[in-house]
Amino acid sequence: MAIVADGPRGRIYLNPTTEAESIARSAKPTWRPETPLPDDQRNFWTVSYGLTTYGELFTPRQLVGLATFSDLLASARDRIRQDACDEGFDDDGKGLDAGGSGATAYAEAVSVYLAFAIDKMADLGNSLVRWEPIAQCPRQLFGRQAIPMVWDFAEANPLGDSSGSWDVFVNGLSNAITKVFAQTQSWFRGYAVQADAQTQTVSQGKFISSDPPYYDNIAYADLSDFFYVWLRRALRPVYPNLLATIAVPKAEELVAAPYRHGGKDQAEVFFLDGMTSAMRSLANQAHPEGPITIYYAFKQSETNSDLGTTSTGWVTFLEAVHRAGLQLSGTWPLRTENASRMIGQGTNALASSIVLVCRKRPGDAPSISRREFIRELNGVLPEALDEMTKGSGDERSPVAPVDLSQAIIGPGMAVFSKYAAVLEADGSPMSVRTALQLINRFLAEDDFDPDTQFCLHWFEQHGWTENVFGEADVLARSKSTSVDAMKEAGVLQSGSGKVRLLKWAEYPTDWDPRTDTRTPVWEALHQLIRALKQGGESASGILLAALGGKAEAVRQLAYRLYTLCERLGQAEDARAYNELITSWTGIESAAATAPKPAQGDLFE
Numbered sequence: 001m002a003i004v005a006d007g008p009r010g011r012i013y014l015n016p017t018t019e020a021e022s023i024a025r026s027a028k029p030t031w032r033p034e035t036p037l038p039d040d041q042r043n044f045w046t047v048s049y050g051l052t053t054y055g056e057l058f059t060p061r062q063l064v065g066l067a068t069f070s071d072l073l074a075s076a077r078d079r080i081r082q083d084a085c086d087e088g089f090d091d092d093g094k095g096l097d098a099g100g101s102g103a104t105a106y107a108e109a110v111s112v113y114l115a116f117a118i119d120k121m122a123d124l125g126n127s128l129v130r131w132e133p134i135a136q137c138p139r140q141l142f143g144r145q146a147i148p149m150v151w152d153f154a155e156a157n158p159l160g161d162s163s164g165s166w167d168v169f170v171n172g173l174s175n176a177i178t179k180v181f182a183q184t185q186s187w188f189r190g191y192a193v194q195a196d197a198q199t200q201t202v203s204q205g206k207f208i209s210s211d212p213p214y215y216d217n218i219a220y221a222d223l224s225d226f227f228y229v230w231l232r233r234a235l236r237p238v239y240p241n242l243l244a245t246i247a248v249p250k251a252e253e254l255v256a257a258p259y260r261h262g263g264k265d266q267a268e269v270f271f272l273d274g275m276t277s278a279m280r281s282l283a284n285q286a287h288p289e290g291p292i293t294i295y296y297a298f299k300q301s302e303t304n305s306d307l308g309t310t311s312t313g314w315v316t317f318l319e320a321v322h323r324a325g326l327q328l329s330g331t332w333p334l335r336t337e338n339a340s341r342m343i344g345q346g347t348n349a350l351a352s353s354i355v356l357v358c359r360k361r362p363g364d365a366p367s368i369s370r371r372e373f374i375r376e377l378n379g380v381l382p383e384a385l386d387e388m389t390k391g392s393g394d395e396r397s398p399v400a401p402v403d404l405s406q407a408i409i410g411p412g413m414a415v416f417s418k419y420a421a422v423l424e425a426d427g428s429p430m431s432v433r434t435a436l437q438l439i440n441r442f443l444a445e446d447d448f449d450p451d452t453q454f455c456l457h458w459f460e461q462h463g464w465t466e467n468v469f470g471e472a473d474v475l476a477r478s479k480s481t482s483v484d485a486m487k488e489a490g491v492l493q494s495g496s497g498k499v500r501l502l503k504w505a506e507y508p509t510d511w512d513p514r515t516d517t518r519t520p521v522w523e524a525l526h527q528l529i530r531a532l533k534q535g536g537e538s539a540s541g542i543l544l545a546a547l548g549g550k551a552e553a554v555r556q557l558a559y560r561l562y563t564l565c566e567r568l569g570q571a572e573d574a575r576a577y578n579e580l581i582t583s584w585t586g587i588e589s590a591a592a593t594a595p596k597p598a599q600g601d602l603f604e
Contacts, residue, residue, distance in 0.1 A: 004136065004154075006162075011136045029063035032056075033229035035247050037147070040259050043219045045149040046128070054229050057126045057147070065158050066125060069118050069166070070234040073111050077238075081107035097239050108238045113177070115234040117169040119227040124164040129154050137163035145218040147226070196252060197278040207290035208282050214296065215271060215313030216256040221248045254278065256316070272316050272323075279324035283360050291329060294321075294356040318413060319432040321358065327365075327417040330357040331410020354407060367421040370430060374438065376415050381439065384411035389559055389581075412439030448553060450481040451520035455491055456557075459501060460564055463573075466493075466500035489518040491526075504529040504576065513546045521553045525561075528554060528587070529576050537583055541590020551591075555584060 001021075003014040032055030037044050051057055058066070084103035085091055094100025096108045123140040128147065130139040131154040138154040141147065156164020193202050197212075213220065225247050232243045250260065254274045256267040286292050296317065321328075332355040368376075388407050413435065416422060422430040448456070454476050461467075469483065472494075476483050487494045490508070492501050504526040511527055513519050524547050531540040544551055558577045565574035580587075 024059075024061055027059075027061035027064045029060050029067060031067050031233075032058070032063050033233075035225055035229055038219070038222045038259060040219055040222060040257065043146040043223065046147060049149055054226060057128060057141075057226075058122075059127050059155065062125050062127070062155065066118065066122055066230060067233070069121065069158070070115075070230060073114055073118070073234045074237065076114060077107045077111040080110050095238060097241065111238065112235060113173055114170070115231055117166065117173050118234055119230055120169045120173075121158055121164070121166065122227065122230050124156050125158060127153050127155075129156070129164075141226075142223075145220075145223060147223070197254065198274060198281060200281065201285070203282060203285040205287050206285070208286045209293045209295070210282065211295040212275065212278070212317070213253070213255045215316060216258075216267065217313065219255065219257060221250040221253045221255075222257075224248050256313075268312065268316055272320055275317060275320035276323045279320050279326060283324050283326050283358075286360070288360075292326065292358045294358060295334075296354050296356060314409070315431075315433045315436060318409070318436070321356070322417050322432060325361050326358040327361040328356055328410060328414040329359050330414065331355065331407055332357065354410070356410065361418065361420075365418060365420040367423055368419050369423050370425065373415065373419075373422045373430070373435075377412060377438065380411055380415055381408065384408070389555060408439060409436065412436075448521050448557060450479045451486050451489055451491060451518075452522040452557065454479045454481055454486065455501060455520070455522040456560070456564075458492075458499075459561070460568070462500075463568070463570065464501055464503055466498040469494065469497045469499050472499040485518070486520070489520055489523060491520055491523050502526070504533070509534070513543070513548075513550075519547075519550070521550060521557050524550050525554045525557050525580075529580055532580055532583060532587070533576075537586040538590045538594075540580075540583070540587045541592075542594045544587055545591040545594045551588075555581065 001016050003016055003020060004011055005014060006012075033053065035054050037047050037052055037054065039047065041048060046052075046057065055063065081091070081103050084106050089103040089106065091103035092100055093104055094102065096105050096112075100108075123142055124138055126141055128141045128150045130143070130150060131137075131152065132139045138156045156162075158164060158166050161167050195202055228243075228248050232246075236243045252274075254271060256264075256271040258264045258267045261267040261270050282292055334355055385408060416430075416432075416435045416439075422435065424430055457475060457479075458472065472483050472492075476486065483492070483494050483499060486492050490502070490511075492499055507523070507527050507530050509530070513524065513527075516523075524543075528540050528543055528547075531543050544554075547554065558580050562574050562577040562581070565571070565577065
């Protein structure tokens, strides 16, 4: 245990005094939220360690502080109303819940914002707050959409002027509101309505853009109870009906939560039926001249090595879209995710949201056979894949490998969803899962030189580890190459009856593709990664310029290897290929402006 204080040269760390320990132990809360945490070990990690209610996530001193701030809100509300009246503000005696617009409603509106500040204080004032060693300050509980277990925690001082204090929260809230109003036109008045997506009618004749729940990714309602218990204590006099329940209503929430519905299968049925109903409601109400846009960022994770990659979340959601009578007319991968967010650090998390552009499918849409469907995919997907991976200069960057399996769904499902059904050989309708597997097979196609094909298949079986020469020799012969030739090319190491592929860091730094008589695409790719890691985009741009016509094949191989590494669970390797593609536009720019060195001067 330590006390962190401001010193003359920055933060200093002190041993706790007996008085400080005594004060901490003397706190006696008179109220704590007894709402139980759900039995969801995926999102709520503390239950297994004995912290089973929301109140148990706080120390006694934190509970006293939060309850005191919540209770003082009533006094602040009265003070604000009186100040407004003293300034000549009319008061009709009606609050916000009754549609009031006078001093009483004004005071209640300000108290709502103050309640948000109390919720922010709860986020940085609990026993699961992380200590940030670089910035030397507390970090909020919700770094991701889950409540993790933390063994060493930081307790902020709510009465100070640094992270975790009331002043910081109120100033931040005030600045945010001021900025929003400063950028809002005077004629614009937005409004929000809470309604059941399956039965709502407010979308009638509207242009619709939706960001629906991502299957089982996030337990929205359960997590919101963390904030709700404090909002209810602070604002129940303002919104007695809205805050009448002890906890947030959850029964109708459209997420596939197995612990709510008795198992994974039942949860999937619940999600599919509910999402179909919601999508059909949108399809029937949307303005006929405007498409429905749906933001979806659910990462495909389940794999079938024979047919491709699919995800229960994607399958179930797209099944609902198709059942609702919608057809996909396009997809837009949009960079919406912050790379510095906790879930994105050190992982291959999605960098984008995929926007599905949908329209209502005509009632007389025909059916086609499986063979006709595959033939149409063969005509559509290669061009779509090429466009996605190339981009278009500065205006449109290529889709990152981490997002490619998401993005390719759009043009593929556009073919599938425009028909009433795709019929299998036995006359039964093709499932969305089968359609996705057929679509994703296009990511696995390759047409590389024999050495690269050997490396691909060897890597899929053995990665970077060594294995027996005999197996490598058989594989090399089947690819019309040889182990000795590839050793000479510099892509593998062979000796003592063992063979292994070289990692990018093992490739020579003085390599010149203009003098190399045998340059597999595999070698060129890993040399580019080495140059990018060690010298940045300018160094890799010089290499790319020297590679000439191999650039496109290198880029395609990077996508192929990223997909393979994701399937094999090799996150570190996948990240290297992803980084190369996300830097590709900059590398191409560096290649275009790189001076043409004389022979042998490539690295001087």
